[in-house]
Amino acid sequence: MPNQGLSVNLATVRQQWNLGEAVAACARHGIRAVDPWRDQVAGYGLADSAKVIRDHGMTVTGYCRGGMFPSADRDGRLAAIDDNRRALDEAATLGAQCLVLVVGGLPPGSRDLAGAREMVAEGMAAVLPHARAVGVPLAIEPLHPMYAGDRACVNTLGQALDLCDRLGPDVGVAIDAYHVWWDPDLAAQIARAGRDKRILAYHICDWLVPTRDLLLDRGMMGDGVIDLPAIGQMIENAGYAGFHEVEIFSAENWWKRPGDEVLATCLERFATVC
Amino acid sequence: MPNQGLSVNLATVRQQWNLGEAVAACARHGIRAVDPWRDQVAGYGLADSAKVIRDHGMTVTGYCRGGMFPSADRDGRLAAIDDNRRALDEAATLGAQCLVLVVGGLPPGSRDLAGAREMVAEGMAAVLPHARAVGVPLAIEPLHPMYAGDRACVNTLGQALDLCDRLGPDVGVAIDAYHVWWDPDLAAQIARAGRDKRILAYHICDWLVPTRDLLLDRGMMGDGVIDLPAIGQMIENAGYAGFHEVEIFSAENWWKRPGDEVLATCLERFATVC
Numbered sequence: 009m010p011n012q013g014l015s016v017n018l019a020t021v022r023q024q025w026n027l028g029e030a031v032a033a034c035a036r037h038g039i040r041a042v043d044p045w046r047d048q049v050a051g052y053g054l055a056d057s058a059k060v061i062r063d064h065g066m067t068v069t070g071y072c073r074g075g076m077f078p079s080a081d082r083d084g085r086l087a088a089i090d091d092n093r094r095a096l097d098e099a100a101t102l103g104a105q106c107l108v109l110v111v112g113g114l115p116p117g118s119r120d121l122a123g124a125r126e127m128v129a130e131g132m133a134a135v136l137p138h139a140r141a142v143g144v145p146l147a148i149e150p151l152h153p154m155y156a157g158d159r160a161c162v163n164t165l166g167q168a169l170d171l172c173d174r175l176g177p178d179v180g181v182a183i184d185a186y187h188v189w190w191d192p193d194l195a196a197q198i199a200r201a202g203r204d205k206r207i208l209a210y211h212i213c214d215w216l217v218p219t220r221d222l223l224l225d226r227g228m229m230g231d232g233v234i235d236l237p238a239i240g241q242m243i244e245n246a247g248y249a250g251f252h253e254v255e256i257f258s259a260e261n262w263w264k265r266p267g268d269e270v271l272a273t274c275l276e277r278f279a280t281v282c
Numbered sequence: 283m284p285n286q287g288l289s290v291n292l293a294t295v296r297q298q299w300n301l302g303e304a305v306a307a308c309a310r311h312g313i314r315a316v317d318p319w320r321d322q323v324a325g326y327g328l329a330d331s332a333k334v335i336r337d338h339g340m341t342v343t344g345y346c347r348g349g350m351f352p353s354a355d356r357d358g359r360l361a362a363i364d365d366n367r368r369a370l371d372e373a374a375t376l377g378a379q380c381l382v383l384v385v386g387g388l389p390p391g392s393r394d395l396a397g398a399r400e401m402v403a404e405g406m407a408a409v410l411p412h413a414r415a416v417g418v419p420l421a422i423e424p425l426h427p428m429y430a431g432d433r434a435c436v437n438t439l440g441q442a443l444d445l446c447d448r449l450g451p452d453v454g455v456a457i458d459a460y461h462v463w464w465d466p467d468l469a470a471q472i473a474r475a476g477r478d479k480r481i482l483a484y485h486i487c488d489w490l491v492p493t494r495d496l497l498l499d500r501g502m503m504g505d506g507v508i509d510l511p512a513i514g515q516m517i518e519n520a521g522y523a524g525f526h527e528v529e530i531f532s533a534e535n536w537w538k539r540p541g542d543e544v545l546a547t548c549l550e551r552f553a554t555v556c
Contacts, residue, residue, distance in 0.1 A: 114507050119508065119509040119512075120509065121464070125466070153427050153465070154426065154428045154493070156464035157464075157489055157491045157493075157506075161464075163464050163465075163466065166466075167466045190427040190435075192399070192437065192438065192440075192441045217388075218432065218496070222492070222496065232431075233392075233393050233431045235393040235394065235395065
C-alpha cells in the first residue's frame with residue numbers, strides 16, 4: 009500500500025510562521041497533514057490551534073513532544089510525568105495520532121545511562137494509563153546516539169522496541185530516518201516493528217556530509233547520504249501506510265529561506281527522492 | 283589484573299610537538315606507551331620515529347591508522363589495500379601492537395551503506411595475509427554512528443565483532459569509550475569481545491555536553507558524561523590487561539594548551555577519574 013503523502017512537522021518552518029500561518033501555508037501547497045510542537049501550540053493557543061487544523065482538514069500525524077523523563081530527583085520525575093499527561097491532553101484536543109516522545113538523556117551531573125533508561129521506562133509506565141484514557145498512543149522516537157547525553161537515552165530502534173515489549177499496548181515508535189539510518193540492524197528491526205504493529209510515525213530528512221552542528225544542521229531529502237528510498241521501502245514492507253513526515257532543523261539554511269520555498273522543496277524532493 | 287597504565291595517542295598533542303618531541307615529553311612524564319599517527323611518523327621519518335620510540339623504551343599500543351577501504355571504483359579499492367599494506371609495514375617497523383583501522387564511510391556520491399560495509403570486509407580480507415606475514419594484527423575501531431557517512435561504516439562493537447568472526451584470527455577491535463559509550467548492548471559485546479580474545483586496544487577520552495564539533499571537540503576524562511570507571515571495569519572483566527590509551531581531538535581547548543599541561547592532566551585524570 010502506498011503512503012498517504014507528505015506530512016510537515018511544523019518545526020521545519022518554525023522560524024518563518026506561527027502555527028496558524030504554517031497550517032494555512034501547508035494547505036495552500038496541498039499538504040494534508042502536519043505535526044505541531046508544543047511551543048508552537050502554546051504560542052498560538054490550544055483552542056485556536058485545534059480550530060485552524062480542523063478548519064483546514066489536516067491530519068495530525070503526531071504531537072511533538074513528550075518525554076524528558078529522567079531527573080536528578082523524585083520531584084523532577086513526578087513533574088515530568090505530570091507534564092506528559094498535559095501533553096497527552098493537548099494531543100487529544102488536537103486529534104494527534106500519537107504523542108512523540110524524546111525520552112530524555114542523563115540528568116545533570118549523572119553518568120548513569122542505565123539508570124536514566126530505567127527512569128524512562130518507569131516514567132512511560134506512569135503516563136501510559138492516561139495515554140490510554142485519552143486515546144493517544146505513546147511513540148518512542150529513538151534518537152541518534154549523539155544525543156544520548158542530553159536528549160534521549162533510547163538510541164536504537166531495537167532498544168525502543170524492547171521498551172515497547174515491556175510496556176505493552178498503546179506504545180509504539182516514531183522512526184526517523186535521520187536517527188536510525190546508520191544502524192546495521194535497521195532492516196531487521198523495522199521488520200520487527202511492523203510485525204509487532206508498533207510503527208506510529210515515519211520521519212524523513214537527510215544527513216549532510218559534513219554535518220556542522222549536532223542539532224540544527226539537518227538536510228533536505230536528497231542533499232545528504234541517507235538512502236531514503238531503501239528505508240521507505242522497508243517501512244512500507246513492514247505494513248506502515250501512513251504519512252511520511254518531513255522534519256528539518258536547519259538554522260543556517262532552510263530556516264532562513266521563505267517558508268513557501270521550503271514547503272515547495274519538501275514536496276518536490278518527496279516526489280523525486282524518497 | 284590491573285591495566286598497565288596510560289598510553290598516549292599522539293594525536294592528543296599533535297599541535298604542540300613533532301613525534302620526537304612528543305615521545306620525549308611522554309617519557310619525561312613517566313608515560314611508557316604511545317600510539318603515533320602515520321602523518322606524524324611521515325613528518326619525523328619512519329626510521330627516526332622507530333629509533334626515538336625504542337630509545338625511550340616505549341610500548342607502541344597501536345598505529346593510527348589503516349582502513350578507508352570503500353571507494354567508488356576498483357582502482358580506488360586496490361590503492362587502499364596497497365596503502366594498508368604499507369601501513370602494516372610501518373607498524374611492524376615501529377613495533378606496534380596493532381594497526382588501528384578507521385574503516386571508511388560511504389564513497390563519494392554513494393548512499394549504499396551495506397555496499398560500503400561489504401567493501402570493508404573485502405578490503406580487510408585482502409590485507410589480512412600481509413598483517414599475518416608482518417605479525418601486526420588488524421584492530422577494527424567501531425566509530426560513533428555520527429561518522430557513518432564519512433569516516434567509518436562500522437558503528438557498533440557488535441558489528442565489528444561480527445566482522446572479526448567472518449575474517450578469523452589476527453583481527454580484533456580497538457574499543458574507544460567515546461565511540462561506544464551510548465550502546466545499550468555495550469556490556470554484552472565487551473564480554474563477547476573478551477571471550478573471543480578480540481580486544482587489542484582500549485581508548486579513552488570523554489563526551490562533552492554540549493559537543494560543539496562532530497570531530498574535534500572531545501573531552502578530557504572527567505569533563506564529560508561517560509562512565510569511564512564502569513566501562514574500564516567491563517574491559518578488565520573481559521580479560522584485557524593492556525594500556526588505556528588516551529586520545530583527544532580538541533581544536534579549541536587541549537590542542538591550544540601547553541603539551542606538558544595536557545600530559546599532566548591526562549595522568550591526573552587517569553588516576554582519579556578512570
